[in-house]
Amino acid sequence: MSATESLSEDPVLAMPPPLARRMGLFRFMRTVRDSSIATYPLESYQLEFADRSFLWARAYIVNAPAGVKHVLLDNAANYIKTRVSRRLLEPGLGHGLLTSEGDVWRGHRRVMAPSFDPRSVAGYAPIMTRIAAETLARWDVLPNGSPIDVMEAMMETTLHIIGETMFSAESGDIVDVVARGVERYQLEVRPTLFDLLPLPDWIPSRRSFTHPERIFSEFDAKIDRMLAERTRAGAAERPDLLGRLIAARDEETGGGMSPSEVRDQIITIFMAGHETTSLALTWTWYLLSQHPEAEAKLHSELASVLDGRAPDYPDVAKLRYARIVIDEAMRLYPPAHTLSRQAVAEDEVMGHAIEPGSSVYIVPWLLHRNRKLWENPDKFDPERFSPERAAARDRYAYIPFGAGPRICIGAAFAITEAVLLLATIAQRYRLRLKPGHPVEPQGLITLRPRHGMAMILERRL
Numbered sequence: 001m002s003a004t005e006s007l008s009e010d011p012v013l014a015m016p017p018p019l020a021r022r023m024g025l026f027r028f029m030r031t032v033r034d035s036s037i038a039t040y041p042l043e044s045y046q047l048e049f050a051d052r053s054f055l056w057a058r059a060y061i062v063n064a065p066a067g068v069k070h071v072l073l074d075n076a077a078n079y080i081k082t083r084v085s086r087r088l089l090e091p092g093l094g095h096g097l098l099t100s101e102g103d104v105w106r107g108h109r110r111v112m113a114p115s116f117d118p119r120s121v122a123g124y125a126p127i128m129t130r131i132a133a134e135t136l137a138r139w140d141v142l143p144n145g146s147p148i149d150v151m152e153a154m155m156e157t158t159l160h161i162i163g164e165t166m167f168s169a170e171s172g173d174i175v176d177v178v179a180r181g182v183e184r185y186q187l188e189v190r191p192t193l194f195d196l197l198p199l200p201d202w203i204p205s206r207r208s209f210t211h212p213e214r215i216f217s218e219f220d221a222k223i224d225r226m227l228a229e230r231t232r233a234g235a236a237e238r239p240d241l242l243g244r245l246i247a248a249r250d251e252e253t254g255g256g257m258s259p260s261e262v263r264d265q266i267i268t269i270f271m272a273g274h275e276t277t278s279l280a281l282t283w284t285w286y287l288l289s290q291h292p293e294a295e296a297k298l299h300s301e302l303a304s305v306l307d308g309r310a311p312d313y314p315d316v317a318k319l320r321y322a323r324i325v326i327d328e329a330m331r332l333y334p335p336a337h338t339l340s341r342q343a344v345a346e347d348e349v350m351g352h353a354i355e356p357g358s359s360v361y362i363v364p365w366l367l368h369r370n371r372k373l374w375e376n377p378d379k380f381d382p383e384r385f386s387p388e389r390a391a392a393r394d395r396y397a398y399i400p401f402g403a404g405p406r407i408c409i410g411a412a413f414a415i416t417e418a419v420l421l422l423a424t425i426a427q428r429y430r431l432r433l434k435p436g437h438p439v440e441p442q443g444l445i446t447l448r449p450r451h452g453m454a455m456i457l458e459r460r461l
């Protein structure tokens with residue numbers, strides 16, 4: 001869809017056209033490397049369970065709340081990260097929270113949890129609003145009506161927030177290093193047939209010979225220097241996230257993290273933390289540009305709650321409409337569009353036998369648009385997240401941050417950040433999609449707009 005199309009009451013929102021039937025293997029392999037969300041036939045948006053096995057690889061899609069709850073919560077111990085997710089993520093992220101399993105994962109999760117508890121998140125809020133104000137200051141020097149790429153702007157803003165909350169004053173130059181690395185990783189690391197088939201791990205994929213781990217070599221060098229400097233200075237107690245990771249001790253074992261473990265957690269938080277929030281906001285700006293009535297409601301709430309002042313942490317709970325706008329944006333365009341698990345032992349999901357070693361995919365892109373769960377699922381309707389309507393819906397119909405024991409540790413951080421950034425920016429600017437700009441969601445590691453998000457700045461104040 002382009003901005004040249006007139007906005008109707010219910011504009012057609014950007015999504016790949018659902019296929020009439022399932023793809024053949026070779027077309028599927030070409031397409032999944034380019035965008036996984038473009039591989040689904042129309043029936044996938046209403047089926048509760050689908051067998052997507054091919055060759056000798058057993059693969060299933062679970063697309064109903066009962067099945068999602070079973071896999072992610074009730075029998076979560078039987079499901080580990082899939083081979084394909086490990087082969088895609090471990091070369092760059094190492095063994096951070098996204099990729100580790102078992103006792104290692106549980107220990108690291110315990111160590112990191114205090115850094116994301118409500119008190120810590122509240123302490124990060126002033127940093128979030130200050131960096132949002134710095135973004136506005138850069139925009140203020142531009143002529144009214146200037147074009148910007150909102151995705152790039154949101155990426156830069158959230159990177160600086162993650163950088164400062166992690167590294168305090170040391171964050172400056174590492175932000176650009178991470179931005180370059182994450183961008184390259186998204187574009188270069190794609191699944192191959194070797195990743196999707198249940199082959200022995202000793203068989204290398206074609207990607208193994210391109211050494212994707214080198215994408216973050218510059219980042220690794222900077223982290224090594226920073227850890228060494230912190231150790232020499234005795235600054236492990238500095239109250240930022242890096243200091244907490246260095247100083248943290250597992251309450252059960254008393255052990256801390258090694259330098260390589262700290263590195264893996266930092267790059268994981270950088271990639272998962274800044275990327276998902278920035279994309280949620282990018283899609284939010286797109287949706288607001290297409291729905292002026294929702295945008296007007298947001299502006300009215302901001303005027304009522306804030307009256308022109310900068311928001312702070314207590315305002316997050318008061319900005320109810322801003323929150324449900326973001327919730328609806330993450331329903332339509334979930335940054336983490338696919339969750340994958342591998343069955344350790346035999347199981348049964350919704351009456352279907354699951355063999356050991358099978359891949360089980362839970363796809364928020366499909367679940368959040370399931371015709372049996374959502375009324376007018378392709379329509380932008382923030383009010384579906386009002387307390388009354390949300391209470392009538394199954395908890396496992398909406399999982400932008402996953403669910404169960406492995407629910408995203410940074411969910412509260414991300415929501416707080418998204419609401420504060422949206423409120424700060426929307427008070428000052430209205431963003432309009434640039435005429436003629438194509439909008440196409442692309443399912444890579446995260447859900448990105450393929451061509452960026454070119455928008456026009458319009459000052460409100």
